[in-house]
Amino acid sequence: MRTALKSHMKRLIAGLGLVLLAASLGSCGSTQSPPPPSSGPVKTTNNAAYRTPALHGPVPRNPNMSLRADFAQGPRLSFSRVAVRDKYIAITFDDGPHPQNTPRLLDMLRARNIKATFYVVGSNVDAYPQVLRRVVAEGHEIGNHSYTHRLFSKMSDADIRQELARTRDAVVRATGVQPRTLRPPFGGMLPRQREWVNAEFAYPIILWSVDPFDWKRPGPNVVCSRILSATTAGSIVLAHDLHRQTVDAMPATLDGLLQRGFKFVTVSQLLAMQAESATAPAAAEMAAH
Ligand SMILES: [Zn+2]
Structure with missing residues (x-):
């Protein structure tokens, strides 16, 4: 009886160890999303039901890095990864x-020392310059x-030029800095279009290599697990801070990526690394599509 009990306990402890190991690597279900504000107003500009969940204990931090962001314009115009x-x-x-x-997302990024890149829509910049x-x-x-936010491939050059200039000007007006890409x-x-836009605005065209389809609102855990399973060194991860679910997914997503050893940099910093390693034959970036 005692031996049977002992081996049963051993199995229990081993099982617990596996669970703890999984938890320490970061799992997508480990962060509870705040309950949706079902009883309160949803479409107001000042919804107090939206709160960033309090941090319970330390979160992993992105390392401090001093990296170049002054990428050089090379022959390649567009990038889906570097x-x-x-x-x-x-x-x-x-x-x-x-x-x-x-703002909720910014709280999460700040707690983890992560710098991100925001592809902003000019009309939203004019609506929320303080954000x-x-x-x-x-x-x-x-x-x-x-x-x-219309499809460029169906627009005239004049309309595209106006879309880009209006957004650039809105960003400069709000913040004093220029969009980089x-x-x-x-x-x-x-x-x-890529060619003339790059020549006129000096923007590299940035696509992505990791797409969680978060705009379809599959739930925070699915957004998180899609990002964790697809991200590799040099990835450009696409997400949308417009959607509450996407931001709900971020604590577990960011922690999971940090725990897997990834280091977050901005798109310009990533592009500058590509330029540095461009002489190495193994460093040719994947073709963008
Ligand atoms: Zn978009």
């Missing part, structure tokens, strides 16, 4: 700023994501 020599990644948030979700000022004040990078809405841009 070849790097270490586990560097860039996480990007599109379609904001949003008055509630972006964008905080984004810049906390060291994040801004990219141009057009003014009205461009992400076309839906990733849709013709090769000819």
Whole structure:
């Protein structure tokens, strides 16, 4: 009887160890999302039901790094990932700023010492310039994501030029800094458009290599597990700070990536690394699509 009990206890302890190991690597279900504000107003600009969950204990931190961000314009115009020599990644948030979700996300990023890149829509910049000022004040990078979020491949050159200039001007007005790179809405841009836009605005065109389809709102755990399973060194991760679920997914996602040894940099920093290693034959970046 005693031996049977002992071996049963051993199995229990071994099982517990596995659970603890899994928890220490970061799992997508480990962070509870705040309950949806079902009883309160949803479409107000000042919804007190949205609160960043309190941090319970220390969270993993992105290391302090002093990295170049002055990428050189090379022959390649667009990037969906960058070849790097270490586990560097860039996480990007599109379609904001949003008055509630972006500040919540900024709290999460600040707690982890992570700098992200925000591809902002100009009309939202004009609506919430104070949110964008905080984004810049906390060291994040801004990219141009057009003014009205229409598909460039079906637009005239004049309309595209106006979309990009209006957004650039809105960002400069709000923050005093220029967008560094461009992400076309839906990733849709013709090769000819890439060429003249790059020549006129000096924007590299930034696509992505990790797409959790968070805009379809599959739930925070699915967003998290898709990002954790697809991210590799040099990845550019796509997400949207417009959606509450995406921001709900971020504590577990960011912690999971940090615990796997990834180091977060901005898109410009990632591009500067590509330029540094461009002479090595193994460092050719993957073709963007
Ligand atoms: Zn977008």
